[in-house]
Amino acid sequence: EAGVVQSPRYKIIEKKQPVAFWCNPISGHNTLYWYRQNLGQGPELLIRYENEEAVDDSQLPKDRFSAERLKGVDSTLKIQPAELGDSAVYLCASRLTGPRVFGPGTRLTVL
Amino acid sequence: DQQVKQNSPSLSVQEGRISILNCDYTNSMFDYFLWYKKYPAEGPTFLISISSIKDKNEDGRFTVFLNKSAKHLSLHIVPSQPGDSAVYFCAAGSETGYALNFGKGTSLLVTP
Numbered sequence: 001e002a003g004v005v006q007s008p009r010y011k012i013i014e015k016k017q018p019v020a021f022w023c024n025p026i027s028g029h030n031t032l033y034w035y036r037q038n039l040g041q042g043p044e045l046l047i048r049y050e051n052e053e054a055v056d057d058s059q060l061p062k063d064r065f066s067a068e069r070l071k072g073v074d075s076t077l078k079i080q081p082a083e084l085g086d087s088a089v090y091l092c093a094s095r096l097t098g099p100r101v102f103g104p105g106t107r108l109t110v111l
Numbered sequence: 112d113q114q115v116k117q118n119s120p121s122l123s124v125q126e127g128r129i130s131i132l133n134c135d136y137t138n139s140m141f142d143y144f145l146w147y148k149k150y151p152a153e154g155p156t157f158l159i160s161i162s163s164i165k166d167k168n169e170d171g172r173f174t175v176f177l178n179k180s181a182k183h184l185s186l187h188i189v190p191s192q193p194g195d196s197a198v199y200f201c202a203a204g205s206e207t208g209y210a211l212n213f214g215k216g217t218s219l220l221v222t223p
Binding site: 004009031040041042043044045048055056091093098099100101102103104105 | 115120145147152153154155156157160200202209210211213214215216
């Protein structure tokens with residue numbers, strides 16, 4: 001079974017630039033999560049999808065972050081404009097009934 | 112406010128010995144606990160879980176112990192191997208809910 005796929009793996013941008021991350025979850029996993037992991041911290045939830053519906057986006061900074069999961073399969077997380085404090089690893093995870101399965105993450109560096 | 116705490120940022124253990132990683136939580140509503148393992152440049156991978164109806168769950172070299180009264184759980188790795196060197200995250204939530212709270216992780220180094 002293929003795992004959760006994320007791209008790009010690494011991204012370096014200047015502040016105020018836009019950036020987008022893509023995630024393809026495990027086939028059949030209805031639930032998709034985006035997490036942010038800062039250095040030395042555990043993953044923190046940004047948004048959770050059930051199929052194509054965002055059911056928990058309370059931790060998503062909506063002034064600059066947006067996400068979509070069209071057709072309830074893959075998902076995109078966007079930041080516009082990026083700030084220095086957005087430097088982190090952005091993890092996508094998916095789940096059917098068992099534990100969350102995480103992708104490898106995208107390491108974002110904002111200069 | 113950190114609801115899941117891993118107070119030891121790092122731990123070093125000799126190969127063949129026991130590794131004990133600790134985790135404390137504050138929310139008494141948590142009834143489902145997991146450990147994830149993370150290698151550099153990879154995402155966390157699920158290791159083992161335990162429900163609050165149990166006080167122990169074992170899977171090969173890995174055993175998780177849960178002490179509900181103390182709001183404490185621990186992961187035991189016996190015997191430790193160099194390949195176990197990774198960051199271990201404790202996570203807690205509700206089995207019927209969807210939120211999962213992670214600790215900050217403990218970096219385990221197993222030396223030959």
